[in-house]
Amino acid sequence: MPGLEDLYREIILDHYRAPRNRGELPVPPAHRVEGFNPLCGDEVILYLELDDGVVTDVRTAGQGCSISQASTSMMSAAVKGRSVSEARRIIDAFLALMHTHETHLEGTPDSATGNGDGSAADDVRLGDLAALQGVVKFPVRIKCATLAWYTLLQGFDEAGA
Amino acid sequence: MPGLEDLYREIILDHYRAPRNRGELPVPPAHRVEGFNPLCGDEVILYLELDDGVVTDVRTAGQGCSISQASTSMMSAAVKGRSVSEARRIIDAFLALMHTHETHLEGTPDSATGNGDGSAADDVRLGDLAALQGVVKFPVRIKCATLAWYTLLQGFDEAGA
Amino acid sequence: MSAATLDVARIQADFPILKRQVHGKRLVYLDSASSSQKPIQVLDAMDRVYRESYANVHRGVYTIAEETTAAYEAARGKVAKLLGAASAKEIVFTKNITEAINLVAYSWARANLRAGDAIVVTEMEHHANVVPWHILAAERGVELRWIPLTPDYQLDTTKLDDLLDGAKLLAVTAASNVLGTINDLRQLADAAHAAGARVLVDGAQAVPHFPVDVQAWDADFVGFTAHKMLGPSGIGGLWARPELLEEMPPFLGGGEMIREVTKEGFLPNEVPWKFEAGTMPIAEAIGLGAAVDYLSALGLDAVRAHEKSLTKYALDRLTDRFGDRLRIDGPRDIEVRGGTISMVLEGIHAHDVAQVVDEEGVCVRASHHCAKPLMRVLEVPATVRASLYVYNDEADVDALVEALSKAEQFFAI
Amino acid sequence: MSAATLDVARIQADFPILKRQVHGKRLVYLDSASSSQKPIQVLDAMDRVYRESYANVHRGVYTIAEETTAAYEAARGKVAKLLGAASAKEIVFTKNITEAINLVAYSWARANLRAGDAIVVTEMEHHANVVPWHILAAERGVELRWIPLTPDYQLDTTKLDDLLDGAKLLAVTAASNVLGTINDLRQLADAAHAAGARVLVDGAQAVPHFPVDVQAWDADFVGFTAHKMLGPSGIGGLWARPELLEEMPPFLGGGEMIREVTKEGFLPNEVPWKFEAGTMPIAEAIGLGAAVDYLSALGLDAVRAHEKSLTKYALDRLTDRFGDRLRIDGPRDIEVRGGTISMVLEGIHAHDVAQVVDEEGVCVRASHHCAKPLMRVLEVPATVRASLYVYNDEADVDALVEALSKAEQFFAI
Numbered sequence A, B: 001m002p003g004l005e006d007l008y009r010e011i012i013l014d015h016y017r018a019p020r021n022r023g024e025l026p027v028p029p030a031h032r033v034e035g036f037n038p039l040c041g042d043e044v045i046l047y048l049e050l051d052d053g054v055v056t057d058v059r060t061a062g063q064g065c066s067i068s069q070a071s072t073s074m075m076s077a078a079v080k081g082r083s084v085s086e087a088r089r090i091i092d093a094f095l096a097l098m099h100t101h102e103t104h105l106e107g108t109p110d111s112a113t114g115n116g117d118g119s120a121a122d123d124v125r126l127g128d129l130a131a132l133q134g135v136v137k138f139p140v141r142i143k144c145a146t147l148a149w150y151t152l153l154q155g156f157d158e159a160g161a
Numbered sequence C, D: 001m002s003a004a005t006l007d008v009a010r011i012q013a014d015f016p017i018l019k020r021q022v023h024g025k026r027l028v029y030l031d032s033a034s035s036s037q038k039p040i041q042v043l044d045a046m047d048r049v050y051r052e053s054y055a056n057v058h059r060g061v062y063t064i065a066e067e068t069t070a071a072y073e074a075a076r077g078k079v080a081k082l083l084g085a086a087s088a089k090e091i092v093f094t095k096n097i098t099e100a101i102n103l104v105a106y107s108w109a110r111a112n113l114r115a116g117d118a119i120v121v122t123e124m125e126h127h128a129n130v131v132p133w134h135i136l137a138a139e140r141g142v143e144l145r146w147i148p149l150t151p152d153y154q155l156d157t158t159k160l161d162d163l164l165d166g167a168k169l170l171a172v173t174a175a176s177n178v179l180g181t182i183n184d185l186r187q188l189a190d191a192a193h194a195a196g197a198r199v200l201v202d203g204a205q206a207v208p209h210f211p212v213d214v215q216a217w218d219a220d221f222v223g224f225t226a227h228k229m230l231g232p233s234g235i236g237g238l239w240a241r242p243e244l245l246e247e248m249p250p251f252l253g254g255g256e257m258i259r260e261v262t263k264e265g266f267l268p269n270e271v272p273w274k275f276e277a278g279t280m281p282i283a284e285a286i287g288l289g290a291a292v293d294y295l296s297a298l299g300l301d302a303v304r305a306h307e308k309s310l311t312k313y314a315l316d317r318l319t320d321r322f323g324d325r326l327r328i329d330g331p332r333d334i335e336v337r338g339g340t341i342s343m344v345l346e347g348i349h350a351h352d353v354a355q356v357v358d359e360e361g362v363c364v365r366a367s368h369h370c371a372k373p374l375m376r377v378l379e380v381p382a383t384v385r386a387s388l389y390v391y392n393d394e395a396d397v398d399a400l401v402e403a404l405s406k407a408e409q410f411f412a413i
């Protein structure tokens, strides 16, 4: 099924089958934040340990489809150990990648994070995350792919980071 | 304009131009009752003098199109001097005539007055009132033609007659 | 009560969309519980309005306005007849059943419920029959009580009288959009009335699929939505007992629903127009009328017979192929269920299943189906739902079974 | 700001209904202020949805559901652009503008207005912008204040600051559906904001006829309705400042407008979906999108230029023919009015006029035009209203003048 190969790249299925950073962290000191996908009932729970502007640890819980689970896993791997401002740049770059389609639909791009514009985002190296690009062709699944990322943003905001 | 001749029979235009029983009656002893056509803002005001089950006098006021004015005038002439029960039979017969069309649309006839059924109504001689039959071909105008009659019914009900 | 069944091939020919291909495959549409497709008769009826006789209704003296008004009101009469209403005046048009239920919540319920009152709903309700009551409950201090499910996915009525004790309203679906379960409404209505509660029936999944008689149900309010019954989007409505409609205060204010407006206040129009504020979905009502004609010509008994036999075929095929790897959330007894089949394929998320089967041209829905409280009872975030309708046949079921097999292979670990 | 005008003959060819005959006469449609006709482009767009790619939106993972969702959301973007909104997320779809205004009344106003607060409306408002405030006023003890008219049928703003003193909302139409008057919204909005009031604009008669920019108006809420702007019945909507949409509590409860539902309560969805409960008018939104495309291709500046010159022609012809026997209720200055012309023909009731002109194929509206408070100010029960749009030309105006003459003769005493 060739169309599906774009969506379900091997690396995505790998993260789905063997999600990184699953688990919980004691709250406090960690921050706990939840996100929902109202379409399908998917749920992401993040535990964030933030120390002096650095994401020292991340754990993830919740349930969802392969795309949301894989994206959560890849996200956790991408931001763990980074500074919050680096993490925000990755979020921005990732969401920009995901919203090429939505932006096109709306005719009015808007930066989800208010942190950096599209061109700055291009500089960020997404690495493995780029595998999620195939999602863009399946607009309904974009929400699956971005759920963890919006939840992370919300976590940063709630933690005042 | 042939189509219009059905609607605007000479006798209707005559009642429109020279309405019978215009005026007011002192309240009490007369009963005053108002009716509105929400579509076009037409208004009928009736003054009813009821004595021992007989409509001893009727006066009409208000404003409206030729059909509603003529119908009001014809109604006043038709019921003045009659007993309330005779008047109710005329109302029934007249409304039955007017609702041939609506009944057809709804598939579910209902007697507006709850007083007598269609067949009984057929016995009543409508006389001049039959000239209003042309209205039935112009469904929107049925409300113009029936306004005075529903208002009369309401007047009887309010007066407990 | 003809036992006639449907000529599905002929029906399929009436639905232009069924000629479409998706990913090079024949379109197999199994999401009618979400929204049905529309026959050419409905499309033509709407197109004809706009091409030949369109004008605003109830407002013009001129010929085309009269024609449009007559067609609009005729649609109301058709719906009344379909539902077994005593008069067309008992039907209020709204944009969908969600608005119809909100109309009851804002108008009737706010006029009649006070702090401490209770509303009884069921664990299988759609959000449309839950959230309006949550909003009211939060605003007024009203209590929501829930009728639970039996292990066979039916309503557990053993504690019904306790639940109804002191309740003002029972709000219940005629048929579940997830489980397929068809509820015994007369029994529920009798119990509710005995307790002094009114009965609101969510007819969204009933009216399209089997004969409905609001009087035999002894309901007080019944909602319906056109887009699930071969009609267009943008229209639905409410049947209610005439004496309730008379008493209820207006909900949306605006043109058409008034008799008189002054600077000081207003007088509402007669029922049902009292509840139809502003320019209504005119072409849509007429399209709904055409859908009612289409369904009536098929015969709702025949529709039900067709769906029963096709559902039996589907349940058998699915069980044969997947055995315990596929959980079916709904009754097995064909007599108490419709053609809506919710499935959980072991180890594979509903979204992923739907994505893979789409590649085969098969449209199923992967979702909580707007029934999140029920999902929590079923302990799943989402299910895969295939729903059958008049244009589906055994070949569609076979295509579903094959596509589900592909999904199983694709995600095999 | 092109001064290009319209190629009316070409436009007429796009409207199938204009080929129709009534009583053996060419159809002359002069009731667009009530509801406009629809071009083939709009009809085709809707027909195509149902024939090629119809499914419920925001709910399916499968291909045709994605396609329908994309088209539905694209329509939102088109409307946003037409209104000068900053983002598509500022547009909420409703079934008509009446529902949009009621949404503001039930959600924003009930959250923000208390007993003793005031709402300022004008004597030229449509019932849609009066009755929702009457309902609220009666429920909450809120005061309604009325901006009066000048002798030239414009808003008399001499006492505006007094009227606005202590007001929470100014609810005003951008253009009158009776008088044709176009209001100076920026001036009104500035005064309202200075007084601490929010501004709701009824855009029903503005959006179809001239360029609208919600930001230049500095409005807070703007409603629109598709059926008056070449779009289908069954859809309209609300633009609102995003921060207001965020704050406002949900109105209608049901599917799609939620993020989470439990037995205990619910969390609303994001804006704008928070306000779109249930299955929306899907094909209708897409049809509206096509109508916006059509209007944008014509150019709203050109539409306005066309209507100005045609209105001038009509006013001149009517005055020439009827002189004092015809009263025109509306400004004479073409700069401050649109192509909606209300008339009172001496001694003949509006209904009778409309009936006779219909015999000539001419559709005009005889009514209070859902503006009863205004009728009382004008001291008439009803007027005859002819309203001009993109498909009307001088021949239509000539037909109107001749038909009115026939009415005069018919009822001559």
Ligand SMILES: Cc1ncc(COP(=O)(O)O)c(C=O)c1O
Pocket (backbone or CB within 6 Å): C255, C277, C278, C279, C280, D033, D034, D096, D097, D098, D099, D126, D128, D129, D173, D175, D176, D177, D202, D204, D205, D225, D227, D236, D370
């Ligand atoms: C100025 C104005 N406001 C509101 C409305 C109501 O529009 P709708 O009936 O589409 O809700 C109309 C049209 O009837 C109008 O002309």
Ligand SMILES: Cc1ncc(COP(=O)(O)O)c(C=O)c1O
Pocket (backbone or CB within 6 Å): C033, C034, C096, C097, C098, C099, C126, C128, C129, C173, C175, C176, C177, C202, C204, C205, C225, C227, C236, C370, D254, D255, D277, D278, D279, D280
């Ligand atoms: C049982 C049930 N009730 C209510 C609804 C809501 O219908 P609508 O979205 O047309 O308002 C649906 C469909 O989504 C349903 O299945």
